[in-house]
Amino acid sequence: xxxxxxNSINPNRRSRVIIGNIVYVLFLxxxxxxxxxxxxxxxxxxxxxxxxxxxxxxxDYPSRKPAEAGLFSALMGTVWLMFMTALIxxxxxxxAAIYLEEYAPRNLFTRIIEINxxxxxxxxxxxxxxxxxxxxxxxxxxxDEFLGRSVLAGAMTLSLLVLPIVILASREAIRAVPNSYRExxxxxxxxxxxVIKGVVLPSAIPGILTGTILAMSRAxxxxxxxxxxxxxxxxxxxxxHPMDRFTVLPIQIYNWVSRPQDExxxxxxxxxxxxxxxxxxxxxIAVFLRNKYQKRSEE
Numbered sequence: 001x002x003x004x005x006x007n008s009i010n011p012n013r014r015s016r017v018i019i020g021n022i023v024y025v026l027f028l029x030x031x032x033x034x035x036x037x038x039x040x041x042x043x044x045x046x047x048x049x050x051x052x053x054x055x056x057x058x059x060d061y062p063s064r065k066p067a068e069a070g071l072f073s074a075l076m077g078t079v080w081l082m083f084m085t086a087l088i089x090x091x092x093x094x095x096a097a098i099y100l101e102e103y104a105p106r107n108l109f110t111r112i113i114e115i116n117x118x119x120x121x122x123x124x125x126x127x128x129x130x131x132x133x134x135x136x137x138x139x140x141x142x143x144d145e146f147l148g149r150s151v152l153a154g155a156m157t158l159s160l161l162v163l164p165i166v167i168l169a170s171r172e173a174i175r176a177v178p179n180s181y182r183e184x185x186x187x188x189x190x191x192x193x194x195v196i197k198g199v200v201l202p203s204a205i206p207g208i209l210t211g212t213i214l215a216m217s218r219a220x221x222x223x224x225x226x227x228x229x230x231x232x233x234x235x236x237x238x239x240x241h242p243m244d245r246f247t248v249l250p251i252q253i254y255n256w257v258s259r260p261q262d263e264x265x266x267x268x269x270x271x272x273x274x275x276x277x278x279x280x281x282x283x284x285i286a287v288f289l290r291n292k293y294q295k296r297s298e299e
Contacts, residue, residue: 052269
């Protein structure tokens, strides 16, 4: 009796175990394909780029001669662009997320906004580049060159590109704050803004910073929108204010890769190393701040 009931509860146990092991191996192989591909790519970049790495390469300007070429103008243009993009994107994205989660009524208009924000996250980057070119460069930047092909125009274009990422991540972080926190603050006599400022935002900061990391990681590697806005490769000065012309590392790397000489491919690999170091440095700062605020919110 017990044997029959055991068989009825666990039919085909051996076949299910085999299928489970096969699926596990397939999932593991899928992960290993990505990891192995990344390792091969990094090794190839390091092999080709490390011989060209030097202080001269980092602090000198581009040149038609590979031995004299550097990327200082592109590096500083990238730093300027990322700083301005974060300065525009983070406040607007967080404020939009706060409105949608804490203030917006649950009606058709709010639902349309949410659907459009989610859809904008999947729009190709070149579309944002063409939008920024027509809006910020040609429409706002008229013959007086108010914006033109400036750092500010590029930052506003990249802000449009990564703003949906920040909004979606910030909304998820705010939504993850337990309602009991809000109810406890209301019970103490706080109004809605005091609850948001003193309870919700401190608890949501780790998730907001995670979204900011993802957004800036995407922005730093985007070449298509910046090519549409900047269209500069050979630049022998660095931006001194947001209205200056600029170039960035992806454009400079693309220019070197397109050259026929093998030496420029080595320079491109070295440029990729510099961009990876810059990206990892930005991520390390954001992760440090996220962990710091996460520990504080847990306390």
